[in-house]
Structures are given as C-alpha cells and as structure tokens.
Amino acid sequence: MPSLNSESLSSFHWMANMVESVEVGLVVLDLDFRVQMWNGFMEHHSGMTASKVHNQVLFELFPDIPRAWLSSKVEAVTQLNTRAFTSWEQRPYLLRFRNTRPITGTEEFMYQNLTISPLCGPSGKVEKVCLMIYDVTDIASNKRALERANDQLAKLSMIDRLTGLLNRGTWENLLDAEFSRYRRYGSNSTLVMFDIDHFKAINDRFGHLVGDEVIRHTAATTRSHLRHSDSAGRYGGEEFGIILPETDTEGALTICKRILNAISREPVTVDSHNITYTISIGVAPLTDRPKNYMAWLEQADQAMYSAKQAGRNQIVTFS
Numbered sequence: 001m002p003s004l005n006s007e008s009l010s011s012f013h014w015m016a017n018m019v020e021s022v023e024v025g026l027v028v029l030d031l032d033f034r035v036q037m038w039n040g041f042m043e044h045h046s047g048m049t050a051s052k053v054h055n056q057v058l059f060e061l062f063p064d065i066p067r068a069w070l071s072s073k074v075e076a077v078t079q080l081n082t083r084a085f086t087s088w089e090q091r092p093y094l095l096r097f098r099n100t101r102p103i104t105g106t107e108e109f110m111y112q113n114l115t116i117s118p119l120c121g122p123s124g125k126v127e128k129v130c131l132m133i134y135d136v137t138d139i140a141s142n143k144r145a146l147e148r149a150n151d152q153l154a155k156l157s158m159i160d161r162l163t164g165l166l167n168r169g170t171w172e173n174l175l176d177a178e179f180s181r182y183r184r185y186g187s188n189s190t191l192v193m194f195d196i197d198h199f200k201a202i203n204d205r206f207g208h209l210v211g212d213e214v215i216r217h218t219a220a221t222t223r224s225h226l227r228h229s230d231s232a233g234r235y236g237g238e239e240f241g242i243i244l245p246e247t248d249t250e251g252a253l254t255i256c257k258r259i260l261n262a263i264s265r266e267p268v269t270v271d272s273h274n275i276t277y278t279i280s281i282g283v284a285p286l287t288d289r290p291k292n293y294m295a296w297l298e299q300a301d302q303a304m305y306s307a308k309q310a311g312r313n314q315i316v317t318f319s
C-alpha cells in the first residue's frame with residue numbers, strides 16, 4: 001500500500017527530527033559500547049559529530065568515564081531487561097560537558113541525570129542500550145546554593161557575632177553534654193567563668209564601640225590559649241565561659257594564669273587609646289557534687305564573684 005508507506009516514511013522523518021533536536025542527550029550503544037546513535041544534543045555539547053563517533057567505543061572517546069561502574073550498570077540493564085537511573089547527587093555527570101546555561105554560569109560543568117534503557121531486537125532479546133542524559137545544572141545549582149546558605153545559617157545561629165566564639169545557647173548545650181559525659185565516664189573536667197573588670201567604666205570613658213573592641217580582644221586572647229578540644233563561649237555581655245575537658249584543677253589554673261596575664265600585661269590599642277584592663281576568673285573542677293550542669297555553672301560563677309570580691313584581676317577556685 002503506497003500511501004501507508006509514505007505516511008510511515010513521513011512519521012519516521014519527523015520522529016528522527018524530534019530525536020535530533022530534543023534537549024536530552026540520546027546515545028544508542030551496542031553491547032560492546034560502540035556508538036550506534038548520537039543525537040544533536042550530544043553533537044552540540046561534545047563537539048563531535050554523529051558520523052565521527054559512529055561505531056567508536058564510548059570509553060575510547062571519553063577515557064574519563066568510570067568504566068567499571070558504567071559496565072556494571074549496563075550489564076544489569078541487559079540482564080534484567082529493565083531501566084537504570086542515576087542522579088547528579090550520586091554522580092555529578094557521566095560525560096564532562098561545559099556548562100552552557102547563562103543563569104547558572106557559575107557552575108563549571110553540566111550536572112547530569114542519567115537513565116539507561118534496554119532496547120530489544122525482534123526476538124525480544126536486549127541488543128542495545130540507550131543512554132539518556134539530562135542537563136540538570138539549574139536544579140543542582142539551586143540545590144547547592146540552598147545547601148550552602150543553610151550551612152551558613154546553621155553556623156551563624158551557633159556563633160556569637162561580635163567575638164566569633166560560641167553563643168550562649170550553643171555553649172550551654174555543650175556544657176550540658178560535658179556534664180552528662182562526666183556522669184557516665186568520670187574523668188576530669190573543669191569549668192571556667194570569667195568577666196572583664198570594671199567594664200562599665202571602659203564603656204563610659206571610651207564609648208560602646210571601643211568597649212566592643214575590648215570584648216573582641218578578650219575573646220581572641222582567650223582563643224589563642226586554648227586547645228581544639230576546649231570550648232569557649234560568650235555567656236553574657238562581658239562574661240565568658242570555657243569548658244576544659246580532660247583537665248584537672250592544676251591544668252586549668254595554668255591556662256587561666258596565661259589568659260589573665262596576657263590580658264593584664266598587654267594594653268589593647270583601639271582608636272589610638274591604649275586600654276589596660278583586667279579580668280576576674282572563677283574555676284570549678286567537676287566533682288560529684290553538682291546535681292546538673294546549671295549547679296556546676298553556679299559554682300564557677302560563685303568562684304568568679306569571690307575573685308571580684310577579693311579585689312579583681314585574680315583567679316579563685318570553687319571549694
């Protein structure tokens with residue numbers, strides 16, 4: 001029937017056109033990974049024409065393709081006669097193409113989702129596979145930007161903005177965790193609370209902004225004397241806390257003396273003012289006595305208050 005033939009021919013023609021122009025990479029491979037079909041998307045992004053790649057082994061055209069991984073995927077597809085799918089989150093791309101999207105121009109390469117489909121011959125046996133490569137750079141880029149923003153937010157909500165130390169909430173949670181650890185495993189742990197002496201006078205004399213610089217300097221000096229495993233936090237305006245895990249009273253006193261001396265001996269220069277100031281420190285080694293972390297905190301606070309009462313610029317250990 002000639003009319004049917006020309007109709008089939010015409011529908012084949014527009015289908016071929018569609019395959020050529022669709023915004024998805026289409027590659028047909030035989031079971032030896034030789035390229036049988038390569039559509040316009042692939043030509044455009046790889047810079048290789050269909051006639052050039054025809055019958056070439058994919059791994060030779062793209063030596064960077066993870067061969068073992070793709071082979072095992074294709075094997076599963078042919079044996080089970082079923083599709084396989086991998087997303088950009090598992091593997092960012094199969095073929096490294098440059099990112100050509102104008103909006104997500106910051107991404108270096110094209111993120112891809114990949115589907116591998118079995119293609120059966122007339123006998124019903126899988127004879128070829130089709131790789132469908134989707135450009136998902138927009139989605140990946142948005143998701144990555146969102147993740148970065150969330151990480152940033154999580155960090156910001158844990159950190160005190162003025163000093164970069166842990167903020168009160170985060171620090172108290174750590175103190176609670178350290179108290180529980182002690183209850184379960186024992187071993188030394190010491191809590192230090194300290195406060196800048198006569199800070200109100202610094203604010204009154206030099207202004208709030210200079211006061212802020214003094215707080216920042218105190219935090220930086222403290223941080224520079226601590227180990228990675230110690231946790232320093234800003235507890236209140238000019239009050240700070242330090243958790244010293246695995247540290248006994250003697251060890252804590254050594255660190256505290258260093259911080260106290262570093263602060264009292266070196267004036268801090270802000271806006272050409274040389275400001276000399278001191279701190280008062282309370283030390284509370286953890287024993288079985290406090291009921292909870294708040295009671296432990298209370299002990300360190302009491303010791304710090306005693307240091308103020310005794311004339312400031314000194315360290316008192318809770319007893």
Ligand SMILES: Nc1nc2c(ncn2[C@@H]2O[C@H](COP(=O)(O)OP(=O)(O)OP(=O)(O)O)[C@@H](O)[C@H]2O)c(=O)[nH]1
Nearest residue numbers: 195196197198199200201203208209211212237238
């Ligand atoms: N610049 C600045 N000042 C703050 C901040 N937070 C609290 N303050 C001020 O710190 C001062 C603390 O004063 P007080 O609690 O009376 O203590 P002090 O003057 O340090 O005296 P002692 O602790 O008894 O030695 C107050 O004037 C608060 O306004 C801050 O973030 N920046």
